[in-house]
Amino acid sequence: MRLPTRQSLLPFLRWLPSVNRKKLSNDALVGLTGAILALPQSIAYALIAGLPAEYGLYAAIVPVIIAALWGSSWHLICGPTAALSIVLFTSVSPMATPGSDTYIGLILLLSFMAGIFQWLLGLLRFGALVNFVSHSVVLGFTLGAALVIALGQLPNLLGIEIASQPTALATVLNLGQHLSEIDWPTFAVAGFTLVISVLIKLLLPRWPALLIGLLAGSLLVLFMPKQFAHVGLVAAFEGSLPPLHILDFNLNDITRLLPAAIACGMLGLVTSLSIARSLATKSRQFLDANQEVRAQGFSNMVGPWFSAYASAGSFTRSALNLQAGAKTPLAGVFSAILVALFALFGTQLIEHIPLPSMAAGILIICWGLLDFAGVKSLYRVSRSEFLVMLLTLGATLLMELQTAIYAGVLASLFFYLKRTSQPRVRFWQEDEEALLRIEGSIFFGACHYVQQILQRSQGERVIIDAHHVNFIDYAGVEMLHQEARRLGSLKRQLVMRRARQQVIDEIQKLEGAEACPIVFED
Template structure:
């Protein structure tokens, strides 16, 4: 057996020797820009996941370094994301109290299991499996996740405490019962932060609107009299430092409970990451090895939890910034992670001055950025069935747990796909005594009944199937053709396949051999 070479085990050796002082300086500046964007996002995503704020910083360090060095994309930057964070929260919150040690341990175990699933897919070269999660499912899930996240931040906006609920719909009903208890200073501070962030984004699109909003909102809370801000909750304090080592607990009951969510999270992370990586590769004209990227994602999420990092995936905002800022190598992402680590060590005290309503307003800004209205409108114009899949996935995110909503969307996509392929396009015409059917599609178990009904309605002396567009036929299709050929023989008629491709002919002859095969062939 051939052993893998050094560049297969350490893929960064393919590009690292080509770096220079110039490219290193350029990537360092790009990494600084990326770190400035990552800081407020990481803190917000940790709160979405129900984790202490510092865990957002941890997730933006070790997993990012591993994914950059072992991945295939030059510009993909990973880390905590809004959609992944809300799936983590909804998966684990029914099992443990939020912010408890048990809750954090389950999040990290779920991350490891999802990473193991991703890594196995990459090692088995099954990266193409992520294609079963269609773009319509991703759009519907993202739209639903944005609404779920916004609902989840309502208690922080209103300054009230609400018990966690398994679905967005029940959470909304629970929040409605607490509206009379709303803390108006908290709501006013959140509204100021949100309006300021939106104004900055409109007037200066390239400015870090989220960071400016967080800083200005926190300054306003600090400047206001104490009688207005005394009851406004702040980010919980933590000791600054590098990500602490964590020993994972592989309790069998916990593993079995988390396994379905781990598969859903793993697939969602891969779909997000590969979609972003492909889009960037087209713009940068780079070759992308999907299976290597899948392995890198898995490796980052397998090793990350041992350094207190929750599940990471590709970030479109940070990755697009990486490309636009002119990153030369994946070291830009590595530098970004190292600068975040420096902040975790020396800037932790600043986080304790951020009010939770201010952070919630920043998260609402992130939620609005998740909504891709042009893509939704385009989907509605192009495909009604795919638009229905998007709507079904969106509805499922509101009434089901998010990982279940992903499965529901995938099943809906497969249903509509099978419905289309079960009725391949067929053209029918008369050619003398021959009745000709041109079948444009595969003859497989799902399409057999439809095609058999067409064959049984034919009236020509010879029934000719124009087979030039048939690429695949399975056992059910072969058996159906043999059955129909023998039925026609009994009526003194014949079934002929014209211009069939060699693989199709080979499959048909396997059933009874060339001498006994009732189906005739002609060029």
């Protein structure tokens, strides 16, 4: 048994020695931008989860630091998310009054249980889950998530007050009914922030465009109070460092929360791995999925002891981290530390940020997620994968975001099984011999297709060139024996030529194989 090394227990030791002063200062600046974005988001997500606002801040501190240091992705930023917040609320609200001490305790216990589930999956090397999320699914999910996030910011950008909707389609329909209510001063602040941010991004690409845009929008509202006095600002709050929380391991509560914990754990993992893979593709980074799974579980196991509820990868903050030029995971650590500092000392500064300026900044981030070049390349290379991308994109707009991931994965698996169920078969006739070269596995999904070809073959000897058959399952073995018996009754013969030894062994394992021998030739 191989003992764990120091770097496997403390994976940040692999990259920490390479950090220099330049990287440190760069990541600190990126972390500052991320912290400004995280503050209003975290508060909003806590309210969605039925928790007091400060619990959103707690979830953006300790879990973020742990996931950044123990994870594999350079740019993935974790924290409270809308999807997890909604799942937590619907799971626990029937058991306790939202906002009560009992409710908070159950939420934190559920978060800890979800972390245990994730961590165990990481130990079992379940990170292979990411291999089932194809590039087309990631691309469609990324495009759809960008549109969903952008649509969710339009009410703040337009100054319209509407209730949050579960899907993008519902949001569009609801917005259409309130377009006459647009507040033009609010829209002007958003437009001003957007223009400043884009100009900085084009003319001074090394500068923090989003941070400067937010500052410009804040100054506009501050120095023109008559015109913009009614423009919404980030809500005031009183924060503190995350307090210690002793979890109550009540067996009855654990039993009731177990199904929700598994659901939250799986949702958090699939979301985080999808985001991490998308970021790794853009940054050309190698992603250790098993390490990332363990890090997600570890962060959710430790976080509840510091009053932090379940966290997962954040599309908005992770995309900002990548686009702002983060060099190491320390950007996430700085972001968490600055969230804590802002919560303690910077509440008055945060109160001056206009909501439309924040919405404009998020729109810029969403634009950076739209990979038009990738869509064109996918269309040219594979139409079936392009269809998977479209299905995933459509699912993100018509369903809840987490459901879209599952839909995309299922669509990808469907097309994969469809391809493998029809292995490539080259067929030709030589005198009294029919020759078939099968390139692919003979498994339950491909049996019917291969059997049809065998039954149409003519000649005294039907020869299968099995050199390229790497795998055969029980259904494939049974099908070949059936065909051997059928051909034998017609005084014909089934021959396996150049078959691999493991394939021969599987065929000969079937009971009664000696009664209807299949001829093997080199």
